[in-house]
Amino acid sequence: GAVVSQHPSWVICKSGTSVKIECRSLDFQATTMFWYRQFPKQSLMLMATSNEGSKATYEQGVEKDKFLINHASLTLSTLTVTSAHPEDSSFYICSARINLNTEAFFGQGTRLTVV
Amino acid sequence: RKEVEQDPGPFNVPEGATVAFNCTYSNSASQSFFWYRQDCRKEPKLLMSVYSSGNEDGRFTAQLNRASQYISLLIRDSKLSDSATYLCVVNYDDYKLSFGAGTTVTVRA
Numbered sequence A: 001g002a003v004v005s006q007h008p009s010w011v012i013c014k015s016g017t018s019v020k021i022e023c024r025s026l027d028f029q030a031t032t033m034f035w036y037r038q039f040p041k042q043s044l045m046l047m048a049t050s051n052e053g054s055k056a057t058y059e060q061g062v063e064k065d066k067f068l069i070n071h072a073s074l075t076l077s078t079l080t081v082t083s084a085h086p087e088d089s090s091f092y093i094c095s096a097r098i099n100l101n102t103e104a105f106f107g108q109g110t111r112l113t114v115v
Numbered sequence B: 001r002k003e004v005e006q007d008p009g010p011f012n013v014p015e016g017a018t019v020a021f022n023c024t025y026s027n028s029a030s031q032s033f034f035w036y037r038q039d040c041r042k043e044p045k046l047l048m049s050v051y052s053s054g055n056e057d058g059r060f061t062a063q064l065n066r067a068s069q070y071i072s073l074l075i076r077d078s079k080l081s082d083s084a085t086y087l088c089v090v091n092y093d094d095y096k097l098s099f100g101a102g103t104t105v106t107v108r109a
Helices: none
Strands: A004-007 A010-013 A019-025 A032-038 A045-051 A067-073 A076-081 A090-096 A110-114 B004-006 B011-014 B019-025 B033-038 B045-050 B055-057 B060-065 B070-075 B084-092 B096-099 B103-108
Touching (some): A010 A019, A019 A032, A032 A067, A045 A067, A045 A076, A045 B096, A076 A090, B019 B084, B033 B070
Parallel strands (some): A010 A110
Antiparallel strands (some): A032 A045, A067 A076, B004 B019, B019 B070, B033 B045, B033 B084, B084 B096, B084 B103
8 A cells, every 4th residue: 555654763962953854755656645633542633734745735724933934845744843842742743645535654653752 | 612522432342242332423515424443643544444335354344324413333253453433534625634542442362
């Protein structure tokens, strides 16, 4: 099946620094990718939809200036958590779909811990 | 009201048992439905898509009831390796997916 690769799988950073997470579709082109956040024992919450060649679409309550998304190519989307704080510590997962009616393929997720 | 609601469980069952659980969704226009499996600290992985007529994949059976807006998952002959959190996933707004919080299943020896 299609593969989505996410890097890094975990990161620990100091409060106030920025962290970049990469999401790549390895064997298909993804004009649209999705970024989720998951807190312990909670469901995946969609943060934003990343669109190749245009601005990302953010869900209500997600700060676009804090969570910068860049979708520079058909196979790569990046999420940068700027000025990270301990409350940003979470599991961040990206996904992509071959087309909008098929299942989503997920990256391995990035466990971010801000200390 | 949450778009997708699941019984969080946990369902603790012995090996070989049958376990079943449901998920309800609020958007009657939803067209695509999936069950995903998520192991602790891992990404979700597709277990099976859910079709209108119901479908089976080995020991797993999924059903869709559009009138009552719920989908179900049944696991027969449970294995230890079936222990996981099962996520109900529903399409909404044309292309977005909405996730339930998951149903935890623990199969004991």
